[in-house]
Amino acid sequence: MLIREFTENDINEMTTLIKNLCEINNREFDEIAWKTDLEKHLEKNSNSEVLIALDQDDKTIIGMAYFSVKNSNKGFRLGYISNLIVKEEKRRIGIGEEIIRKIIDYSKSNHIHSIRLAIRPDIDIGAKKLFIKLGFKNVLHIYELQI
Secondary structure (H helix, E strand, O other), X not given: OEEEEOOHXXXXXXXXXXXXXXXHOOOOOOHHHHHHHHHHHHHOOOOEEEEEEEOXXXXXXXXXXXXXXXXXXXXXXXXXXXXXXXXXXXXXOOHHHHHHHHHHHHHHHOOOOEEEEOOOOOOOHHHHHXXXXXXXXXXXXXXXXXX
């Protein structure tokens, strides 16, 4: 498996993955907005990365995660992981773990003080176990009002 930053050539495969994530989470998916955001990301130097995991044999995308960095008002750099997804048929073989480990290594070498991610209470137990295994702790509860 190879993990790298996405390129313009990856956008269609990534779109299929994110559609799947939205279906899992019962969320609407705006394909045009998603692709536009990815294209903007390619054009500028942003405080975010979109990492993809490629199958070593056929070079198809088998997983991805979005990682952004923000500065807190106290001078700390905080990382945020979102849209972590692995193709269903490739789950439970360490792909998500490798993506997260790559993000952790990047964070350590770029002086990021902590990494956060939000998960739904009904998320797959395996994902929760993965985050705990990698040292994540439950520190925040998020409430949402959908309008």
